[in-house]
Structures are given as C-alpha cells and as structure tokens.
Amino acid sequence: MSMRYSLPPLKYAYDALEPVFTAEMLALHHGKHHAAYVDKLNELLQNLDCPAPENIDNFIADGHYSRAPELHRDAVRFNAGGHVNHTFFWNILKPCGETNNYLPEDLAKVIDGVFGSLSKFKEKFTATALGHLGCGWAWLNVSEKNPKELFISTTSNHDHPQMAENRAKKTFGFPIFTLDLWEHAYYLLYKNRKADYFESFWKIVDWSVVAENYRKVLAEFD
Numbered sequence: 706m707s708m709r710y711s712l713p714p715l716k717y718a719y720d721a722l723e724p725v726f727t728a729e730m731l732a733l734h735h736g737k738h739h740a741a742y743v744d745k746l747n748e749l750l751q752n753l754d755c756p757a758p759e760n761i762d763n764f765i766a767d768g769h770y771s772r773a774p775e776l777h778r779d780a781v782r783f784n785a786g787g788h789v790n791h792t793f794f795w796n797i798l799k800p801c802g803e804t805n806n807y808l809p810e811d812l813a814k815v816i817d818g819v820f821g822s823l824s825k826f827k828e829k830f831t832a833t834a835l836g837h838l839g840c841g842w843a844w845l846n847v848s849e850k851n852p853k854e855l856f857i858s859t860t861s862n863h864d865h866p867q868m869a870e871n872r873a874k875k876t877f878g879f880p881i882f883t884l885d886l887w888e889h890a891y892y893l894l895y896k897n898r899k900a901d902y903f904e905s906f907w908k909i910v911d912w913s914v915v916a917e918n919y920r921k922v923l924a925e926f927d
C-alpha cells in the first residue's frame with residue numbers, strides 16, 4: 706500500500722526561526738502535529754472510497770474532501786485542511802534577519818490601495834486574528850471577483866478559504882498569506898500571550914513568497 710500524501714520538508718532548519726519559534730516548537734509543530742495530519746489523512750483515505758488527487762491543494766480547491774463518506778467526512782476535511790494549511794504556512798516563513806526581506810512593489814501597491822499601508826494591514830490582520838475564538842487560521846485573501854481586492858478572514862479548525870462553504874459567508878477567497886492561530890503554534894514559548902506571538906511573527910514573514918503567491922492567483926484571472 707502506498708501513502709498518497711507525505712510531510713514536505715521545511716526550507717529551513719528547526720532552529721532557523723529562533724527567537725520567534727524555538728527549535729523545540731518547530732520540531733513539534735512540523736514533525737509531530739503536521740506529520741500526524743498527513744498520517745491520519747492517508748489512513749482515512751486508504752479505507753474510503755474518496756477521490757484523492759496527486760496535489761493536496763486540489764483536494765481542498767476542487768472539493769474532494771466533501772465526497773468522502775459522511776461518517777468520515779469531517780475527519781477527512783480536518784486532516785486534509787491541516788496538511789494544506791501547514792504546508793502553506795511553512796512556505797511563507799523565513800529566518801529572522803535575512804536580508805532583502807521587503808514587500809515587493811507590486812503587492813505593496815495593492816496592500817496600500819486596500820489597507821492604506823503595510824502597517825495598517827498588519828494592525829487589521831492582528832486585530833482580526835485576536836478576535837478569532839478558539840482554534841483556527843487567519844488569512845489574507847484575494848477576492849475571486851477582483852484581483853485588486855484583498856480581504857482578511859479567519860477560519861475555524863483547519864478550514865480553508867477555498868472551501869465552498871465560505872461562499873455563503875462571503876469569505877471565499879484565494880489565500881496568499883496565513884497565520885496559525887492554534888495554541889500549539891505558540892503556547893510553548895508565548896504561553897497565554899497571544900498578542901506577543903502575533904507581534905513577533907512579522908519578523909519571519911517571507912514577503913517575496915507572499916508576493917509570489919499573489920502573482921500566482923493573479924495569473925488565474927487572465
């Protein structure tokens with residue numbers, strides 16, 4: 706039996722995101738939490754009649770998770786989302802203090818146009834993230850109607866902005882940036898000081914990847 710999905714390696718070492726995330730935190734978060742979502746998803750899919758595309762992103766975007774038998778649908782959705790969201794999250798991070806970590810001009814213009822400035826965007830994103838109750842994720846999304854329209858949203862558990870249910874809530878979008886709001890993401894270091902986690906996190910954002918994510922979404926509009 707072959708395992709459909711696998712844990713992607715990180716682009717950096719477990720200690721590379723210190724002091725924002727300690728090596729212990731990252732080893733647990735990636736090597737245990739994220740790994741467990743992948744393992745559980747593979748285990749579920751092995752016993753289910755559920756289509757599973759090669760690319761896990763399509764599992765969410767094309768709604769495959771919703772075709773799992775009802776009894777296991779929530780578990781499939783949860784673990785698939787856990788895998789997709791963490792993979793996306795690791796990719797927008799980079800070690801502290803790396804040079805050239807500025808927001809590329811094309812995305813900067815759009816962010817300025819929508820939020821006023823990068824710092825105003827950060828304020829609004831942080832406020833939205835702080836307002837989210839319980840486990841979940843905060844996102845910066847591109848509207849499906851207009852590529853110049855960005856909006857901030859949160860999802861619960863491991864839900865993703867491209868899950869169809871978001872259409873009814875008008876929070877359907879194509880994410881270009883995210884933050885893990887689960888306690889397992891920060892508790893070992895920040896304890897109950899969630900705001901400190903949200904403030905530190907900006908130091909390890911790889912804006913070039915966020916801009917790259919934006920350009921990929923933009924290309925879909927052409």
Ligand code: MN3
Pocket residue numbers: 734738791885887889890
């Ligand atoms: Mn997590």
